[in-house]
Amino acid sequence: MLTCIAISSLAALLLILIAILAVKTAAFKSKQLIVDFKAEYPVDMDAAAGRLSGAVQCPTVSNLDESQVDFEQLARFREYLASSFPLVHSSLDKQVINKHGLLYCWKGSDPAKKPILLLAHQDVVPVTEEGWTHAPFSGAIADGHIWGRGTLDDKDSLMGMLEAVEYLLKDGFGPARSIYMAFGFQEEVGGREGAGKIAEFLKSQGLQFEYVIDEGSVAVQGLVPGITSWVALVGTAEKGYLSLELLTEAGGGHAAWPPHESAVGIVATAVAKLQKQPFPARLAGPAAALFEYLGPEMSFPNKMIFANLWLFRSIVKGKLAAKPGTDALIRTTTAPTMFRGSAQDNVLPVLATAVINFRILPGDTTAGVIARVTEVIGDPRVKVTPLKKLLFEPSPASPTDSWSFGIITKTIREALPATLVAPTLVLTRTDCTYFTGLSACCYRFVPERIPGDELASIHGVNERISIDSYREMINFYIRLMQNSCG
Numbered sequence: 001m002l003t004c005i006a007i008s009s010l011a012a013l014l015l016i017l018i019a020i021l022a023v024k025t026a027a028f029k030s031k032q033l034i035v036d037f038k039a040e041y042p043v044d045m046d047a048a049a050g051r052l053s054g055a056v057q058c059p060t061v062s063n064l065d066e067s068q069v070d071f072e073q074l075a076r077f078r079e080y081l082a083s084s085f086p087l088v089h090s091s092l093d094k095q096v097i098n099k100h101g102l103l104y105c106w107k108g109s110d111p112a113k114k115p116i117l118l119l120a121h122q123d124v125v126p127v128t129e130e131g132w133t134h135a136p137f138s139g140a141i142a143d144g145h146i147w148g149r150g151t152l153d154d155k156d157s158l159m160g161m162l163e164a165v166e167y168l169l170k171d172g173f174g175p176a177r178s179i180y181m182a183f184g185f186q187e188e189v190g191g192r193e194g195a196g197k198i199a200e201f202l203k204s205q206g207l208q209f210e211y212v213i214d215e216g217s218v219a220v221q222g223l224v225p226g227i228t229s230w231v232a233l234v235g236t237a238e239k240g241y242l243s244l245e246l247l248t249e250a251g252g253g254h255a256a257w258p259p260h261e262s263a264v265g266i267v268a269t270a271v272a273k274l275q276k277q278p279f280p281a282r283l284a285g286p287a288a289a290l291f292e293y294l295g296p297e298m299s300f301p302n303k304m305i306f307a308n309l310w311l312f313r314s315i316v317k318g319k320l321a322a323k324p325g326t327d328a329l330i331r332t333t334t335a336p337t338m339f340r341g342s343a344q345d346n347v348l349p350v351l352a353t354a355v356i357n358f359r360i361l362p363g364d365t366t367a368g369v370i371a372r373v374t375e376v377i378g379d380p381r382v383k384v385t386p387l388k389k390l391l392f393e394p395s396p397a398s399p400t401d402s403w404s405f406g407i408i409t410k411t412i413r414e415a416l417p418a419t420l421v422a423p424t425l426v427l428t429r430t431d432c433t434y435f436t437g438l439s440a441c442c443y444r445f446v447p448e449r450i451p452g453d454e455l456a457s458i459h460g461v462n463e464r465i466s467i468d469s470y471r472e473m474i475n476f477y478i479r480l481m482q483n484s485c486g
């Protein structure tokens with residue numbers, strides 16, 4: 001009798017559970033904006049591709065060591081922009097900030113409307129000559145692509161924005177809301193002298209922007225499990241950045257009679273402890289929002305799982321933790337990157353150092369990371385010191401229910417057909433960090449489609465953009481300016 005009651009109670013509980021799962025899944029509705037794809041503007045793509053090719057041919061390579069930077073190339077690039085976009089340069093206010101930073105303002109007719117700010121950077125990362133199908137600074141136009149360093153990061157978006165303004169000026173458009181464009185330099189090594197100084201200048205003018213849009217994320221396909229269509233990932237926050245040096249001093253000496261523990265061994269043990277005890281995983285903020293947007297677009301079993309995170313959260317976290325690309329969305333990551341001991345194989349080190357790079361999840365802080373690292377190592381012989389050159393707290397998260405996010409989403413849906421939109425957390429750092437005090441709405445998205453197998457060409461070999469994708473990009477910026485400022 002008792003067994004019968006137990007079985008029927010269990011069955012009732014199971015039914016209730018199934019009912020809750022079903023109700024929550026049914027209520028997990030699509031967040032995709034329904035808008036019609038708009039016809040493209042008649043942009044002269046041969047000319048635009050030629051201009052991007054010319055931009056690639058100015059090798060504006062950045063370097064942490066300023067003495068290694070050929071600043072002449074930035075001056076050349078600036079002149080190239082002036083000759084390529086005559087209407088932009090005769091109609092907009094242009095300022096050069098800290099020698100090479102570029103700030104453009106297209107004054108709107110309605111001063112009551114807060115301006116918008118579009119960001120890109122002029123510099124590119126260095127190249128290795130080997131492995132390129134077309135020389136990295138040739139700007140070759142072949143096989144439906146424009147080839148070379150900067151075609152994806154980030155000269156395409158810089159040139160795309162200027163193409164849009166030139167087009168709109170020719171078309172007689174006048175913005176009601178002012179449009180600013182800021183192009184920093186040395187972004188690839190921190191950007192403090194470029195975007196950092198431009199942001200300081202804008203703050204000194206007391207400006208506030210309706211929104212800021214920068215690079216940091218793109219449209220991808222095949223990267224999100226369970227989603228086959230293209231997804232435009234719009235970064236609503238970015239992770240913080242901190243490198244810590246672990247240092248141990250020792251007496252040095254002859255390697256023939258070593259101590260039980262050498263300095264290298266002590267630092268290696270500290271590194272091993274940090275790798276064994278990663279920061280805890282947390283599915284929250286922009287990373288959680290990503291699945292709120294994409295979950296409803298998935299097939300039934302995945303949709304049910306994301307609709308019922310109250311039950312499946314730990315399973316989802318386990319799945320995400322299994323791959324580096326998704327693991328980085330849910331925790332502060334620990335990446336040992338450098339190690340140094342003595343200079344010769346038979347010499348004991350006088351000191352040993354390791355450098356660990358941390359990308360900090362919103363909600364964590366640089367101070368919190370240092371405290372935890374010190375605690376996990378638990379060895380006073382290891383000195384933990386932050387490398388101050390690049391140190392950034394995680395950015396605040398920008399809202400997804402703002403007018404600005406709505407305008408960007410609508411523009412993506414109008415300009416990039418068959419593309420879903422979702423907010424995301426940006427894992428790398430961008431110039432946008434410097435502008436977070438200038439707007440509550442800072443988004444990181446470049447409207448370029450990058451197939452999964454071409455993602456490695458960013459900062460790698462054979463960087464290239466398809467002319468189709470570049471055409472969509474220019475269309476996106478024209479439409480974005482019209483939607484935001486018309």
Ligand SMILES: [Zn+2]
Binds near residue numbers: 153154187
């Ligand atoms: Zn970049």
